[in-house]
Structure formats: C-alpha cells, structure tokens
Amino acid sequence: MDWINVIIQGILIGALYALFAAGLSIVFGVMRLVNLAHGDLIVLAAFLGLAVVKALGLNPLVSLLLVVPAMTGIGYGLQRYLLNRTLGQGLLSPLMVTFGLSIILQNGLMQLFSANTQRLSLGGFEDASINLGQGISVGWYSLLVLLATVVVIALVQLLLYRTRLGAALRATSDDTEITRLMGLDSRHLFAVATALAMAITAVAGILMAAKTNFDPASGASRLIYAYEAVIVGGMGSLWGTLAGGLVIGVAQAVGGAIDPGWQTLSGHLAFLVILTVAPCGLFANGRN
Amino acid sequence: MDNQQNSSSSGLMLRLAELLRIPHLQWWVVAVLFVAFACMPFAVDRSLLRLLVEMATILALSMLWNLLAGYAGLISVGQQAFVGLGGYALFGFIHYAGLSPLLGIPVAALFAAAVSVPTALLLFRLRGPYFAVGSWVVAEVYLLLVSQVSSLGGGSGSSLPLSAIKDIAPTQSVRDMVIYYIAMGMVCGTWALVWGLLRSKFGLALTSIRDNETAAKSLGVNIKQTKMVVYVLCSFLTGAVGALIFLSKLRISPDAAFSIQDWTANIIFAVIIGGIGTIEGPFVGTGIYFLLRWAFSDFGSWYLIGLGLVAIGFILFAPQGLWGVISRALRFTLFPVQRLLNAAHVGPQR
Amino acid sequence: MSLLSTHGLTARYGDFQALFGIDIAIEEGQSVALVGANGAGKSTLLRSICGLQPVASQQVRLDGQPIGGKGADQLVRLGIALVPEGRRLFPSLSIEENLLIGASSRRPGPWSLERIYGLFPVLKERKKVPATSLSGGQQQMVAIGRALMSNPRLLLCDEISLGLAPVVVKDVYAILPQVLAEGTAVMVVEQDIGQAIRFAETLHCLCEGRVVLSGKSDQVDREKIHQAYFGL
Numbered sequence: 001m002d003w004i005n006v007i008i009q010g011i012l013i014g015a016l017y018a019l020f021a022a023g024l025s026i027v028f029g030v031m032r033l034v035n036l037a038h039g040d041l042i043v044l045a046a047f048l049g050l051a052v053v054k055a056l057g058l059n060p061l062v063s064l065l066l067v068v069p070a071m072t073g074i075g076y077g078l079q080r081y082l083l084n085r086t087l088g089q090g091l092l093s094p095l096m097v098t099f100g101l102s103i104i105l106q107n108g109l110m111q112l113f114s115a116n117t118q119r120l121s122l123g124g125f126e127d128a129s130i131n132l133g134q135g136i137s138v139g140w141y142s143l144l145v146l147l148a149t150v151v152v153i154a155l156v157q158l159l160l161y162r163t164r165l166g167a168a169l170r171a172t173s174d175d176t177e178i179t180r181l182m183g184l185d186s187r188h189l190f191a192v193a194t195a196l197a198m199a200i201t202a203v204a205g206i207l208m209a210a211k212t213n214f215d216p217a218s219g220a221s222r223l224i225y226a227y228e229a230v231i232v233g234g235m236g237s238l239w240g241t242l243a244g245g246l247v248i249g250v251a252q253a254v255g256g257a258i259d260p261g262w263q264t265l266s267g268h269l270a271f272l273v274i275l276t277v278a279p280c281g282l283f284a285n286g287r288n
Numbered sequence: 289m290d291n292q293q294n295s296s297s298s299g300l301m302l303r304l305a306e307l308l309r310i311p312h313l314q315w316w317v318v319a320v321l322f323v324a325f326a327c328m329p330f331a332v333d334r335s336l337l338r339l340l341v342e343m344a345t346i347l348a349l350s351m352l353w354n355l356l357a358g359y360a361g362l363i364s365v366g367q368q369a370f371v372g373l374g375g376y377a378l379f380g381f382i383h384y385a386g387l388s389p390l391l392g393i394p395v396a397a398l399f400a401a402a403v404s405v406p407t408a409l410l411l412f413r414l415r416g417p418y419f420a421v422g423s424w425v426v427a428e429v430y431l432l433l434v435s436q437v438s439s440l441g442g443g444s445g446s447s448l449p450l451s452a453i454k455d456i457a458p459t460q461s462v463r464d465m466v467i468y469y470i471a472m473g474m475v476c477g478t479w480a481l482v483w484g485l486l487r488s489k490f491g492l493a494l495t496s497i498r499d500n501e502t503a504a505k506s507l508g509v510n511i512k513q514t515k516m517v518v519y520v521l522c523s524f525l526t527g528a529v530g531a532l533i534f535l536s537k538l539r540i541s542p543d544a545a546f547s548i549q550d551w552t553a554n555i556i557f558a559v560i561i562g563g564i565g566t567i568e569g570p571f572v573g574t575g576i577y578f579l580l581r582w583a584f585s586d587f588g589s590w591y592l593i594g595l596g597l598v599a600i601g602f603i604l605f606a607p608q609g610l611w612g613v614i615s616r617a618l619r620f621t622l623f624p625v626q627r628l629l630n631a632a633h634v635g636p637q638r
Numbered sequence: 639m640s641l642l643s644t645h646g647l648t649a650r651y652g653d654f655q656a657l658f659g660i661d662i663a664i665e666e667g668q669s670v671a672l673v674g675a676n677g678a679g680k681s682t683l684l685r686s687i688c689g690l691q692p693v694a695s696q697q698v699r700l701d702g703q704p705i706g707g708k709g710a711d712q713l714v715r716l717g718i719a720l721v722p723e724g725r726r727l728f729p730s731l732s733i734e735e736n737l738l739i740g741a742s743s744r745r746p747g748p749w750s751l752e753r754i755y756g757l758f759p760v761l762k763e764r765k766k767v768p769a770t771s772l773s774g775g776q777q778q779m780v781a782i783g784r785a786l787m788s789n790p791r792l793l794l795c796d797e798i799s800l801g802l803a804p805v806v807v808k809d810v811y812a813i814l815p816q817v818l819a820e821g822t823a824v825m826v827v828e829q830d831i832g833q834a835i836r837f838a839e840t841l842h843c844l845c846e847g848r849v850v851l852s853g854k855s856d857q858v859d860r861e862k863i864h865q866a867y868f869g870l
Contacts, residue, residue: 028417032417033417034416034417034418034420034421036365036420036421082600085604086603086604089607091361091363091416091417092357092363092564092603092607093603093604093607094417095363095365095417095420096556096560096599096600096603097600097603097604099365099553099556099599100596100597100599100600100603101596101600102596103549103553103592103593103595103596103599104592104593104596104597104600107589107590107592107593107596108589108593110589111589111590111593220548223421224421224424224425224428227418227421227425228425231414231418231422261435261436264428264432265429265432265433265436268425268428268429268432269429271425272410272425272426272429275410275413275414275422276410276413279413279414
C-alpha cells in the first residue's frame with residue numbers, strides 16, 4: 001500500500017473540492033445563504049465549457065475566457081433578481097427557491113445536453129505525469145488544479161482584505177443596515193458576492209470537467225463535497241475551506257485505496273466524525 | 289378587515305363564506321370522505337387502487353414533512369433516509385428473520401425511529417441551512433451503506449420473495465385491498481397524530497420554538513427534547529410509510545429507496561404549493577401534485593422544470609400556499625390549531 | 639427655508655405606532671437636542687429622517703424638497719449622516735477601514751481621513767486594529783468619525799453618551815463644536831438633560847411619540863423639562 005501516493009492523490013482531489021467550496025463559502029459568509037443549486041451551477045459551468053469547446057474548437061482551458069465572464073454575469077443576475085428576494089424572510093425561502101432552482105438546472109441541462117456522461121479532453125495533458133522520485137508520481141494536471149486553487153483563494157483573500165470592494169463586502173456581511181447608511185447598495189453588493197462566487201465556480205467547473213466524468217445529475221455530489229469542505233474547515237475562513245477540502249479529499253483517497261466502493265463513503269464518514277468532535281469545524285475563526 | 293376588491297365578487301364571496309360556516313362542517317366532510325374511501329376497493333379497478341395507495345403515501349409523507357419543517361422549523365432535505373431505511377428494514381427483517389410482512393411494517397418503523405436518534409444527535413449540532421444539507425448527506429451515507437449489503441441485493445436491490453408475498457394475503461385482489469387499507473390507515477393515523485399533537489401543549493411548545501427559539505427557551509420549553517421527540521416521531525412514521533411503499537412495489541433498490549426526487553423534492557413541492565404550516569395544506573398540495581402529474585408528466589424534463597418554476601413562484605409570491613390564499617380570502621379554516629383569545633366577537637374559525 | 643423639516647411625521651412598527659405627527663425643523667449649522675425617556679420615539683425619529691424607517695414622502699423635507707421614503711444610501715449622498723445608537727461599527731473591519739467606508743458616498747467636503755485623525759489622535763495609533771477591540775469611548779469616536787467622512791450637512795447622533803463614563807462623555811461632546819464650526823448641523827438624541835442643554839441651542843422633548851416641549855436651551859425652564867420628560 002503506497003500511502004504517500006494515496007495521500008498526494010487525496011490532496012490533489014481535495015484541492016478541487018476546496019475550489020467547489022470556495023464559492024459556497026463566500027456566499028454564505030456575505031449573506032448567510034446556502035445555495036442548494038451550487039453543485040448544479042458547477043455542472044452548468046462544465047456544460048458551458050463543453051458547448052464552447054464544441055462550437056469553437058477551443059482548448060477547454062481557453063474556454064475559461066468565455067465561461068468565467070458568462071458565469072459571473074449569471075451569478076450577478078441570479079442574485080440580484082431572484083435570490084435577493086429570498087433574503088431576510090426566514091430560512092425556508094432561500095432553501096426552497098435554490099432547491100427548485102437545482103431541479104430546474106438539472107432538468108434543463110438534461111433537455112439541452114441529454115443525460116449522457118461527458119468529459120472535456122485536454123488532448124492527453126490530463127494523463128501526463130511527472131515522476132518525483134522514490135516511486136511518487138504526480139499528474140501535471142492535478143498539480144495545475146492545486147496551483148489554481150491556491151492562486152484563486154489567495155486572490156480572493158487579497159480582494160476581501162486589501163480592496164475597498166472587499167471591505168464593503170465584509171461590512172455587508174456584518175451589518176446590512178449600517179452598510180446602507182454608508183451610501184452602499186446592499187442589493188448590489190450581494191450580487192457582486194455571488195458574481196465572484198460564480199467566477200470561482202466557473203473555474204472549478206471547467207477544471208472538474210477535464211478531470212472527471214460529469215452529467216446533468218452530478219451537481220448533487222459536488223454540492224455535498226463542497227459543503228463538507230466548508231463545514232470541516234470551519235466557517236469564516238477561506239484557507240480553512242481549503243484545508244477542509246484537502247481533508248475530505250485525503251479521506252476519500254484513503255478509503256478508495258482500501259476498496260474502490262468505499263471512496264465516497266469514506267469522505268462522508270470523515271465529515272461526520274469531524275462534525276461530532278468539532279462542530280464548528282477545524283479552523284473556525286469564531287465568527288459565524 | 290375584508291380584503292374584497294370589488295363589489296361584484298364580494299357578494300359571491302360572502303355567500304360562499306356563509307355556506308362554509310355550517311357548524312362542524314369539517315367533520316361532515318371527513319365522515320363523507322371516510323366512507324367514500326373505505327368503499328373504494330369494491331368500486332374501482334386495480335390500477336386506480338394502486339394510484340390511491342401512491343397518493344396516500346405521498347400525502348402521509350407530506351403531512352410529516354410539514355410537521356417537521358412547517359411546525360417544528362426543522363427543514364430537512366433528507367427525510368428520504370427514513371423512507372429508505374423503513375423499506376430496507378422491512379426487506380431485511382423478512383429476509384433475515386422470516387418476519388411476516390404485515391408485522392414487518394411496524395418493526396421497520398421502529399428501526400427507522402431507532403436510527404433517527406443518533407442521527408438527530410448529530411444533525412442538531414447544525415443550524416438552519418447547514419442542518420438541511422447535513423440531513424441530505426446523512427441520507428446519502430445510508431444509501432451508500434445499504435448498497436454495501438450484498439445479501440439485500442447491494443447496488444441493484446432485491447425483490448420480495450414469493451413466500452413473503454403470499455404471507456400478506458392469499459390472492460392478489462385481497463393483497464391489494466390489505467395494502468390499500470393499511471395506506472388509508474396510515475393517512476388517518478398521521479393526520480390524527482399531527483392534529484392531536486398540534487392541539488396539545490406539546491404543539492404549543494413546538495410552534496413557540498418555530499417562532500422564536502430564544503423566547504421559548506426562556507419560558508422553560510426544553511428545545512432539544514421537543515425537537516428530538518418530533519424528529520423521532522416523524523422518522524417512525526416516515527419509516528412505516530417507506531416500508532409500505534416498498535411492500536406494495538414488491539421490490540427495492542438503493543436508488544429508489546433513497547431517491548431525493550421521489551421522497552423529498554415531490555413532497556416539498558406538495559407542501560409548499562398546498563400551504564406549509566397548515567393542516568389542510570398537504571391535502572391540497574398532494575391533490576395538485578397528482579393533477580399536474582396526470583396532466584403533464586408526459587413532457588418529461590419540461591414537466592419537472594415546470595414544477596420547479598411553480599414551486600419558486602409560490603415561495604416568492606404566495607408563501608402561504610394555495611390553502612393559505614383560500615383560507616385567508618374566505619376567512620375559514622377546516623382544522624384550526626390556533627388558540628384564539630376569548631373575544632366578544634366569535635369569528636368563523638371557531 | 640430650513641435645512642431639514644418634518645411635517646406631521648408618523649412612524650409605525652407593525653401595529654405599534656411610535657410617532658404621532660412630529661413637526662420639528664433644523665437650520666444650517668444649528669444644534670438641536672431631542673430628549674425624552676426610553677421609548678419616547680427619539681431614535682425612531684432619527685431613523686425616519688435618515689432613511690432607515692419607512693415614512694411618507696412629504697413628511698420629511700430637505701431644503702423644502704420631500705425626501706421621505708428615500709433609502710438611507712440615497713440620503714447619505716444628499717448629506718444626512720447618522721451615528722447609530724450603540725455605535726454599530728463593523729467588527730470585520732479595522733478602524734481605518736471603518737472610517738474609509740464612511741466615505742463611500744464620495745461627497746466633497748472638509749472632512750478627510752487626516753482631519754478625523756487630527757480630531758481623534760488616539761485612533762491614528764491604532765488604525766489597523768479591529769474596530770471592536772477598542773474601549774467604548776474610542777468606538778464612539780470611530781462611529782462619529784465614520785459619519786463625518788461622508789461630509790454631511792446634517793449629522794444625527796443617537797445616544798452617543800450611552801454606556802460611557804462621564805469624563806469620556808465630556809470628551810466626546812467636546813468634538814461636536816468643531817463639527818458645528820464647519821457649518822454642519824447637528825441633531826443629538828440624549829437622555830441626559832444637562833448634557834443636552836449644555837450642547838444644543840434648541841431643545842425638543844418627546845414623550846410617547848409626541849413633542850411635548852420645545853424651546854431655546856438658555857430660555858426653557860428646567861422644571862418644565864422634567865415634567866415634560868416624564869409626561870406629567
């Protein structure tokens with residue numbers, strides 16, 4: 001049993017989960033909204049990438065140039081014109097609206113693209129690996145995903161803590177009423193937060209599409225992995241979310257190495273165990 | 289204040305409202321329906337009977353989800369866990385213990401209730417939307433665990449053995465009748481439980497938690513215990529319904545047993561459209577769900593998209609559901625659970 | 639024409655009516671104090687003026703123009719700023735970030751970050767610190783500074799002495815004359831009658847949602863204020 005390779009694989013899977021989770025984390029951090037359609041939005045990005053690649057023959061990674069702006073716009077519109085109406089009205093409204101949205105997205109994608117599983121090809125790059133010596137080999141693509149995740153999270157942290165927009169977003173998450181008193185439009189800020197989350201989600205979706213098979217119904221499991229990463233990492237910290245993703249990824253890899261049928265289950269069990277012993281997550285910074 | 293917009297409709301509304309003020313109207317309605325449904329097996333053919341069983345199970349599940357989410361404020365998208373556990377427990381007890389199927393139903397329900405206790409202890413650590421998704425994760429875990437049990441068919445599921453089928457009743461028509469009456473019994477039992485619960489002191493505690501947990505706590509309501517009791521009760525009955533569903537299907541598989549579309553999405557749809565937080569809501573919602581299904585399910589994915597849009601529309605623009613709209617317009621409740629202050633004017637609700 | 643005037647201002651929280659037809663006015667560069675017991679409606683009045691509480695359009699006027707019902711973000715841009723009750727600083731932001739966010743409305747005027755630091759030197763030393771780790775008095779300074787950063791024509795101060803030691807209250811109130819000197823009108827809500835009289839030219843006393851006494855601070859009778867305050 002080559003544990004080192006298994007753990008490295010886990011870290012690399014986990015990086016993608018962290019990217020799934022980053023969007024969820026931002027939206028919850030700013031407006032306390034859990035979007036049950038988040039996983040389906042990741043899958044939407046993947047299908048948009050598929051459509052762009054098929055129509056324009058572009059490399060999937062280049063398709064990001066189109067998919068990221070598209071998803072950013074979709075995110076802004078979704079929040080501004082639909083999800084903003086569900087805020088401040090209790091729990092049921094946002095949960096049920098996003099649940100309905102999830103059903104609509106899944107079935108819409110099924111209508112447009114059929115229920116077949118899809119995959120984006122990078123012309124073999126996704127299979128290339130590098131040998132790091134001592135029997136450890138790592139896929140180039142997986143390293144790219146890890147790098148992308150770290151860069152994205154670092155950029156978001158920069159945005160949140162070093163720019164005026166970031167300060168405005170943090171202020172809105174603290175106190176929406178007083179934010180208005182500053183002359184800021186909360187409805188716009190919420191939409192910006194979701195737009196940002198969707199930009200990240202677009203990257204996550206395309207990166208996922210080249211790495212794993214996906215179909216219109218894949219959204220549910222993406223949501224669950226993202227959610228587990230956020231809870232395990234603890235709310236209020238994007239680096240915590242990254243750690244959470246890595247934990248889930250490693251748990252899945254270890255379980256999968258013991259028995260392939262145990263992969264997903266191991267992630268769930270790790271999540272439940274951590275939830276039992278550390279309900280606020282491993283790296284919570286005290287703010288909820 | 290009457291919210292009547294113009295005089296031409298107000299006359300009709302007034303007459304309708306007066307008609308509905310027959311004393312104990314609701315009990316006459318119930319009695320008539322009871323007799324009607326009791327006679328069904330002798331009046332309709334097999335396929336319609338099976339449809340009625342299906343409607344009954346959806347109705348029961350809707351009432352239970354409504355109790356959990358609409359009254360207890362526990363919004364779960366993971367109740368399919370207990371439908372599946374109930375179904376699998378039934379098949380399990382039949383397979384391993386040779387239990388008779390009819391006895392197996394309550395036993396399966398007890399199993400579901402037993403599992404719900406540690407589940408609740410875990411899930412109650414989560415709040416709000418995180419509780420919701422957590423309940424979903426837990427359902428997925430149960431699905432995956434059950435798929436590992438090869439003696440119950442693993443990932444592809446198993447069928448009910450012939451001997452067990454014969455155990456229900458010797459002939460098919462009697463079997464259909466037995467299952468039908470059990471289904472009706474479940475609807476009546478669930479309804480009686482929900483209504484009785486809500487009219488009791490326990491029900492008052494429950495709605496107080498839903499409205500304002502901190503205030504309820506300060507008044508001495510034991511939040512954890514109250515929530516646990518509701519959760520376990522709902523799981524027990526959901527498990528019973530799950531057992532019945534798969535007994536009547538004669539076959540079970542993990543994807544069917546733990547299907548979020550069948551046992552959560554459709555249920556939530558029915559409750560939201562009908563009217564969450566009301567007793568009558570699930571009845572209205574279940575009716576509408578089946579009506580829409582009968583009319584549009586041929587459209588496949590479009591039908592589901594349509595359902596999703598309708599649900600979103602209701603949540604945003606008519607969150608009290610269809611029954612809520614009717615009830616408010618006519619100022620009329622069939623099964624009131626609100627306590628009214630003793631006032632000089634006695635309104636139509638009492 | 640007054641800078642700001644209210645005309646039969648009424649306000650409700652659901653079924654509960656908090657204000658019953660308030661008529662007050664404040665001129666450019668004037669200082670006004672609103673006194674009254676808890677629940678008299680003072681905070682509601684401020685919130686109605688600055689757009690946090692829904693009001694009918696004609697009931698509040700700025701330079702004679704109706705502004706009732708406009709959102710708080712619009713009113714800040716028109717020059718009405720509130721120092722909220724309980725400070726309500728942003729815990730996720732540092733002191734400097736709290737001050738800077740106050741300038742989001744980009745109104746031109748005399749107040750800038752440097753001038754605020756000049757007013758409150760102690761804040762400059764601790765500008766990167768999370769705002770909520772300061773003492774009550776220092777937080778109050780940040781809250782006032784944050785409101786000043788929007789270069790308001792009218793500064794509304796809701797119970798700025800709340801929870802502060804008397805010596806700190808004196809320091810806080812010592813700032814306000816400098817604000818008035820820039821031509822900004824200041825309306826304070828204050829439970830301490832003595833402090834209100836010392837600071838403001840004009841006094842209004844509210845009781846159960848109505849103005850029961852108005853007058854110039856140096857002319858109004860102390861005994862009468864006490865009676866009005868308690869509704870006697």
